[in-house]
Amino acid sequence: MVNIAVMGYGTVGSGVVEVMNTNHDKIASSAAQQIKVKYILDVRDFSASPYKELFIKDFEIIENDPDIKIVVETIGGTGIAQEFTRRCLLAGKSVVTSNKELVANHGHELITLAKERNLNYLFEASVGGGIPILRPISQCLAANEINEIYGILNGTTNYILTRMIKNGVSMEEALAEAKYKGYAEKDPKDDIEGYDTCRKICILSDLSFRRHIYPSQVPTKGISQVEARDVSLLAASGDRIKLVARAVRTGESSVAVYVEPHVVLKDNLLANVEDVFNCIMVRGNAIGDTMFYGKGAGKLPTASAVVADVIDASKHINARKYVDWSAGGPDAVTDSALLENRMYIRAAISPERVRELFGCIKVIDVNDTQTAFMTEEVLDLYELREKIGDTRVFALYRVLD
């Protein structure tokens, strides 16, 4: 039998306890032994909970109990969560988490600490909620050099963009609806401005390209500037605006990585990823393109990924899993503005002038004052700016085909 502790009884933490309970037999059979929640750490009062006997408020009980081999950290953030994670590892306990902010900012040092002590620090649930993605990248694609990753990594913004497309409403209206349905937090800034997506592409890049990428190194643009007008102009031909994170290998140990809304053409599978679903494309040099799809958030999907890591850690109590990457640095990233794409532009310019500048284009909409179009040629952002000069640009998106 393995005893575990759960730190933080919020959405994911309570989901972990629920999944451990509901799927008890399946979990025991997968782990080839019983796994028992011995403590739940939370400062709040849960005296009405069916698990009330398990609640403690003092972290040191976990830290000092040699019976506890695995600790689940579902506190979130980089404050106390980081301190407790460090102390658990120093006390000889493996740690499993869904805390993307902590992994994106301090993953390398925490993994190094775990490695020195022959322990595991696992975080499958930090990207894509329940979608299996980190383990497939580090294990199933272990024989591949990964050259590119991109995807829809945030359910809240994808829900909002889906509403804008289907109902023709504005960003503000769609956001209000998302809040009403519980898909967006009261303060939705982390989602809307792309910060949540940014942390996830950092973790995917860490694992795929094997150097630590910090969120501060990733140019990040959210969806707050997306206009209903462009959404509906594109929707007419089935194309979609989606918030996409993308990381492209640019050297032996460097990557260009950024987060921003893209135009996704209708034949790309990502165009049909709707509502709160996520989808991640991984391109390897042997496997080609492979894609992973599912609910990117939510209590039970995320909790089931945490529990899968607990099962894995329970099978490797005395053996390290090989999740690992090197330290970061300024040379780990190269300028993402140099990545070339076809471009969607809506600007105060005539179609004739656009053709002079860009040659073959697809005109999407024209009126007296502006033209919306897609270039046929691919170009980087510097080339684009040079061509477009001081023309007034209302919308500009890279195109994913």
Add this chain to the structure above:
Amino acid sequence: MVNIAVMGYGTVGSGVVEVMNTNHDKIASSAAQQIKVKYILDVRDFSASPYKELFIKDFEIIENDPDIKIVVETIGGTGIAQEFTRRCLLAGKSVVTSNKELVANHGHELITLAKERNLNYLFEASVGGGIPILRPISQCLAANEINEIYGILNGTTNYILTRMIKNGVSMEEALAEAKYKGYAEKDPKDDIEGYDTCRKICILSDLSFRRHIYPSQVPTKGISQVEARDVSLLAASGDRIKLVARAVRTGESSVAVYVEPHVVLKDNLLANVEDVFNCIMVRGNAIGDTMFYGKGAGKLPTASAVVADVIDASKHINARKYVDWSAGGPDAVTDSALLENRMYIRAAISPERVRELFGCIKVIDVNDTQTAFMTEEVLDLYELREKIGDTRVFALYRVLD
């Protein structure tokens, strides 16, 4: 360092040697040690190969070399491949394979043999080519009770159906094109009649529902009866005919499983899976729906999955991976005709009579002699037959929405 042997230097076997060579550094780093191909077993002559020194014709050299810890079986079939696999396991060597026929028919006994000897028998490449699917099911979804799996598991038939949809050609013409392009074998029966798909859904079921399902227990219908007429009638509204394998949990340790062409409605992601791509949907009780997509066949994708298993086996030389399921039996499967779906039917019947029988329907096409329609209600095949009586039916497909 770990020494391995590759048995069978066909498409996949030669791909394994190629991937081991091309991605040597990445593989060594993932495995945290060097992996070296010491022997290649093949009865044919490869004296012009750059690896000519590695070729042997005598299996006993591998069997008796204590240096060889892992053997790759890419011979295929259930004859000599089965004998060599057994003998490798008996000689204390882990075995990695892409041989779906062997796993589908004898997986349980070979895993049991491996288990008794604390060895691994791994076969990620047997389903979905390079798509990570078996490891995600057995590890990442380990905390889920899986309730349903369905998918497009055969690239050849999907290529043929895609051609029929896009070019409006007949099955025979599309097959000829597939052969010309190397996507179909000279004798394409295993693909066209659904046998290959059947083996794969058996392996997926084994892992997900944890009892051995034999191919002979799975009602299997291929695409040879699919008519261009239905394909194009449905294509008008974006719906597709796809060869789908499906397994649905029907009890604690039983499953209804079958292979047949389905109508896939246009909003299902499977509808956009084209050409030689595969896509597998897994429904868990905590995670909900999750989907895996990529190239389901091909030398390098499949080889990269084999090599990932080799890496995994090399990290677990003295520890078993927990791939496991129970013995099969007649009670492992229940009657798949009892599964309910909406149905697509083209029959010698009038729309009025159809409405009398089925209530609300979607009429797809009508002419003097027949009606093509989709039922709104879901019903099983017995209910359907009772309603339709002795009406002449030209086409009948379950609908996946």
